[in-house]
Amino acid sequence: MFYELRQYRMRPGQRDNWVKCMEEEIIPFQVSKGMVIMGSFVGEEDDGLYVWIRRFSSEEERKQLYQDVYESDYWKNEIAPKVPDMIDREAIEVKRIMATPRSAIQ
Template sequence: MFFELRVYAMQPGKGPEFVKYMDDEIIPYQRSKGMTILASFLNDAEDTYVWIRRFKDEAEKEALYDAVYNNDHWRGEIAPKLPALMDVDNLQVTVLKATPRSYMQ
């Protein structure tokens, strides 16, 4: 089991709109495809969005990436709105593995 820690810089002044888009569109859509999304956060300045996804193994990750991103709905409806809301060229994704006593497993 492993996690993705995803960090996005939001476009100036777009924080509330981006959070709403994540909460109302992206997260429900990804969950409908089977993605496990554990949490989402804002930093103190409210200009950076952080979220955590969990995968059983690399095979599940590949299958979920395919289900989420390789279709007309993502490409035609969801993805085109993202550049106005976040810096799509500078997102950070870190793969994490839980330590034995971590509450997140």
């Protein structure tokens, strides 16, 4: 099992719009496709920071879920066109991490 720690930089003034889009549209859609979203966060002192964590049981599962989500017509036609207005896609950072044996996030 591993996690994706995804860090995004929001465009100025777009924090509330991005959080609303994530919580009302993107996360529910991804969960409906089988994604496990562990958490979603904004920066306490950095208004331009958004972080979220997804969990995968294997690389094969990750590949399948990526295909199911990002290759879907709904993603391509409804969600993807909105994203560049709210976040800087070139500034996205994705780190693959694994929980330590005593981590509560197992």
